[in-house]
Amino acid sequence: MAKSTISIRIDENLKKETEATLENMGLNLTTAVTIFAKTLVKEQKFPFEITADPFYSAENQAYLKKAIAALESKQGETHELIND
Incomplete structure (x- = not known):
């Protein structure tokens, strides 16, 4: 061949x-x-599933920006997994 x-x-x-x-x-x-x-x-198809990572969705990115701004201004709540 x-x-x-x-x-x-x-x-x-x-x-x-x-x-x-x-x-x-x-x-x-x-x-x-x-x-x-x-x-x-x-x-006749990809041998694996191709999906979008919801982390990068516009909705989640907007949420994260809002949460970060709240934390930076000391108005937000910290998460139990975050060490201060």
């Missing part, structure tokens, strides 16, 4: 962390991408 090269741009630290994680699994980046591509083609 003929081989083809794919060139992608990715954050350098993310690449290093990904390679280290894959190495711990006994894989390399080429093998992981090949597994991904074969599964994508076979199943």
Whole structure:
């Protein structure tokens, strides 16, 4: 089977962390991408769920900004997990 090269741009630290994680699994980046591509083609969908993190929603960000402002002005309540 003929081989083809794919060139992608990715954050350098993310690449290093990904390679280290894959190495711990006994894989390399080429093998992981090949597994991904074969599964994508076979199943005709991403082999994992893609969802938005609700932490980054506009509603939550507005809430966090309001809570931070209240804490900074000493009007808010601290959380039990926050050490003063």
